[in-house]
Amino acid sequence: MGKKIEWYLDFVNLEYRPRDEIIALYYFEPREGVSKEEAAGRIASESSVGTWTTLPGMPEERIRKLMAKAFDIDGNFLKVAYPLELWEEESIPQLMTGVAGNIFGMKAVESLKLLDVKLPESYLEGFKGAIYGRDAPQKIFRKRHNLITSTVIKPKVGYTAEEHAEIGFQIMRGGIDCIKDDENLTDQSFNKFEDRVRLMAKVRDKAEEETGEVKDAFINVTAPNLRELERRIKLIHEYGFRYFMIDVVISGFTAVQTATDLAKDYEMAIHAHRAMHAAFTRKNHGISMLVVAKLMKIMGVDQIHIGTVVGKLEGRKEEVAAIKEMLLRRNVDEIPHLRLDQDFHHIKGILPVASGGLHPGILPDVFDIYNLRRDPLVIQVGGGVLGHPDGPYAGAKAVRDAIDAYFDGVSLERKAEESPELRRALEKWGHLKPV
Ligand code: CAP
Numbered sequence: 288m289g290k291k292i293e294w295y296l297d298f299v300n301l302e303y304r305p306r307d308e309i310i311a312l313y314y315f316e317p318r319e320g321v322s323k324e325e326a327a328g329r330i331a332s333e334s335s336v337g338t339w340t341t342l343p344g345m346p347e348e349r350i351r352k353l354m355a356k357a358f359d360i361d362g363n364f365l366k367v368a369y370p371l372e373l374w375e376e377e378s379i380p381q382l383m384t385g386v387a388g389n390i391f392g393m394k395a396v397e398s399l400k401l402l403d404v405k406l407p408e409s410y411l412e413g414f415k416g417a418i419y420g421r422d423a424p425q426k427i428f429r430k431r432h433n434l435i436t437s438t439v440i441k442p443k444v445g446y447t448a449e450e451h452a453e454i455g456f457q458i459m460r461g462g463i464d465c466i467k468d469d470e471n472l473t474d475q476s477f478n479k480f481e482d483r484v485r486l487m488a489k490v491r492d493k494a495e496e497e498t499g500e501v502k503d504a505f506i507n508v509t510a511p512n513l514r515e516l517e518r519r520i521k522l523i524h525e526y527g528f529r530y531f532m533i534d535v536v537i538s539g540f541t542a543v544q545t546a547t548d549l550a551k552d553y554e555m556a557i558h559a560h561r562a563m564h565a566a567f568t569r570k571n572h573g574i575s576m577l578v579v580a581k582l583m584k585i586m587g588v589d590q591i592h593i594g595t596v597v598g599k600l601e602g603r604k605e606e607v608a609a610i611k612e613m614l615l616r617r618n619v620d621e622i623p624h625l626r627l628d629q630d631f632h633h634i635k636g637i638l639p640v641a642s643g644g645l646h647p648g649i650l651p652d653v654f655d656i657y658n659l660r661r662d663p664l665v666i667q668v669g670g671g672v673l674g675h676p677d678g679p680y681a682g683a684k685a686v687r688d689a690i691d692a693y694f695d696g697v698s699l700e701r702k703a704e705e706s707p708e709l710r711r712a713l714e715k716w717g718h719l720k721p722v
């Protein structure tokens with residue numbers, strides 16, 4: 288059988304040097320009996336124009352121009368270059384159908400993880416990015432420093448809209464900027480979306496009146512369809528909120544691009560919750576959190592959860608740091624095997640959100656990890672406020688006092704001498720790092 292029946296190795300060219308193209312960085316483990324070149328060719332083929340066999344009738348010249356090229360194999364790390372003509376302008380969903388589509392199911396690889404995607408200016412120019420992004424502490428909250436604080440009400444769901452709003456009011460009075468819906472609170476019978484928006488607007492205004500500070504809420508617009516998503520965003524806007532929140536991974540890229548378009552119309556900021564990301568970001572098979580965060584930045588969310596390192600949820604320090612820098616900066620350098628270099632051009636820096644298992648006793652650790660004295664941050668403390676022995680107001684005040692202590696360069700124990708709320712928080716949790 289002389290005739291070639293497959294053409295995978297045509298997609299491998301280790302001499303190739305990419306021009307103005309999209310470059311993907313993968314971690315890959317070929318299956319037993321498949322060479323790295325054969326696996327690389329299959330990845331480049333299946334993510335661009337190829338299939339399992341040769342195609343005698345294809346328009347050779349035109350298709351060869353669209354072929355992806357596996358051009359760099361470094362151990363288990365692979366770089367693939369994709370011609371820009373492969374991609375629809377301004378469509379992240381369509382980008383993912385290629386660089387993160389069928390390839391994860393190929394038998395030729397035991398594991399495959401998309402680690403980063405480098406996007407040239409000619410691809411980025413159709414995207415607007417975030418309105419406020421890293422400037423939100425000043426532009427929305429008129430803060431002198433770089434920190435936005437938030438509390439998600441706990442238990443996650445179960446309170447009525449009235450109870451939710453009353454607890455939210457106590458927390459905002461206690462010194463927290465925003466009340467966040469939990470990722471699974473949307474429009475349940477016991478806490479209807481419309482009721483929560485209406486009642487939260489009332490207590491937001493009362494708390495602003497009482498504190499003289501800007502208060503807001505990250506109300507969850509995650510919805511069963513795009514029409515309902517739009518209706519929820521519109522209602523939140525009508526009640527004067529500056530933000531809305533969406534579960535971006537669960538909602539999907541089309542919903543996120545719809546939400547970011549609407550946010551531009553209403554000049555609103557978006558809090559991106561990443562629930563479900565750990566189904567594919569944790570191990571050596573799937574998509575890195577860095578890719579998820581980069582795409583959200585380009586689509587135009589203003590802030591996204593990326594981990595705490597010291598809290599209850601997984602997230603290695605070097606990975607969190609690499610993602611944080613990518614979110615905040617106009618451009619970042621390559622970190623071999625972790626992050627490609629990227630110039631974001633006109634796309635604004637956005638805020639990292641540190642959340643998950645936090646309480647006053649470990650806030651200084653998180654602030655150091657995020658270099659808060661230099662860089663802006665959103666901190667979210669849920670159980671660490673609602674679990675305070677003296678109630679939500681005291682819980683919020685304990686967090687606020689811990690933050691003040693950090694900016695004043697004072698230890699928590701020293702600050703606790705003048706803050707009974709902080710002292711009681713330290714008595715309950717000390718410096719516990721929850722697992
Ligand atoms: C935190 C949280 C957030 C997690 C999400 C929760 O609550 O509300 O959803 O932070 O994880 O439901 O666990 P606590 P990540 O403050 O009570 O832990 O930020 O890693 O995406």
Ligand code: MG
Nearest residue numbers: 439469470471
């Ligand atoms: Mg949550």
